[in-house]
Amino acid sequence: xxxxxxxxxxxxxxxxxxxxxxxxxxxxxxxxxxxxxxxxxxxxxxxxxxxxxxxxxxxxxxxxxxxxxxxxxxxxxxxxxxxxxxxxxxxxxxxxxxxxxxxxxxxxxxxxxxxxxxxxxxxxxxxxxxxxxxxxxxxxxxxxxxxxxxxxxxxxxxxxxxxxxxxxxxxxxxxxxxxxxxxxxxxxxxxxxxxxxxxxxx
Numbered sequence: 001x002x003x004x005x006x007x008x009x010x011x012x013x014x015x016x017x018x019x020x021x022x023x024x025x026x027x028x029x030x031x032x033x034x035x036x037x038x039x040x041x042x043x044x045x046x047x048x049x050x051x052x053x054x055x056x057x058x059x060x061x062x063x064x065x066x067x068x069x070x071x072x073x074x075x076x077x078x079x080x081x082x083x084x085x086x087x088x089x090x091x092x093x094x095x096x097x098x099x100x101x102x103x104x105x106x107x108x109x110x111x112x113x114x115x116x117x118x119x120x121x122x123x124x125x126x127x128x129x130x131x132x133x134x135x136x137x138x139x140x141x142x143x144x145x146x147x148x149x150x151x152x153x154x155x156x157x158x159x160x161x162x163x164x165x166x167x168x169x170x171x172x173x174x175x176x177x178x179x180x181x182x183x184x185x186x187x188x189x190x191x192x193x194x195x196x197x198x199x200x201x202x
Contacts, residue, residue, distance in 0.1 A: 002197040004072045020064035031073035049132040079130030079174040081122040088117035098143035122172035130174040151181040
C-alpha cells in the first residue's frame with residue numbers, strides 16, 4: 001500500500017514551501033525516515049531532484065500549489081503533482097499535450113475542459129518528476145487517456161493513480177509499484193488527508 005499525504009489548508013504564499021515540507025516530515029516519518037526542512041542532508045540528481053543522503057532506500061516526491069500540497073514515499077523513483085482546478089490556458093495545452101490529448105480536450109463539454117486539462121497536466125508533471133527530468137522534457141511525447149476510472153499511458157514500466165478531491169483539487173501519482181492505474185473521487189471536509197493506493201497482489 002502507498003500512502004499519499006495531502007493538505008488542503010490555505011496558507012500565505014510565502015509560507016507554502018515550509019508548510020509542504022512539514023507535510024513531507026510526517027510522510028517520511030511514517031516511512032521510517034527522519035526529515036527536517038533545510039536541515040536533513042540531501043543529494044541532488046542531475047536535474048536537481050532531491051533524495052535523502054542517509055536513506056538511499058527511501059524515495060519521495062513533493063508538490064505544492066496554491067491551496068493544495070501533496071507528497072508520498074516509495075521504494076523506487078516516484079513522482080507526484082497537485083493543482084487546484086482553475087481556468088486552463090489553451091496555449092499551454094497546445095504546447096505540451098499530444099495530438100490525442102488535444103482531441104480529447106476539444107471533444108469534452110466546455111464545462112469539463114478545465115478539469116480534464118488539470119487531470120492530464122498533473123499526470124504529465126508527476127511522470128516528469130518521477131524520471132527526474134528537467135523543464136525541457138518534451139511533455140507532448142507522453143500521452144494519457146481515460147476509460148472510466150482507468151488511466152492509460154505510453155510510459156512503459158510506470159503506473160499512475162489520480163485523486164480528485166471535492167471536484168476542486170487534483171493529485172496525480174507516478175510510481176513503478178504494481179498499482180491499478182485508476183482515478184478516485186473524494187468528497188471531504190477535512191483539510192489533511194492520507195489517501196491509500198492499494199498495490200496489486202504479485
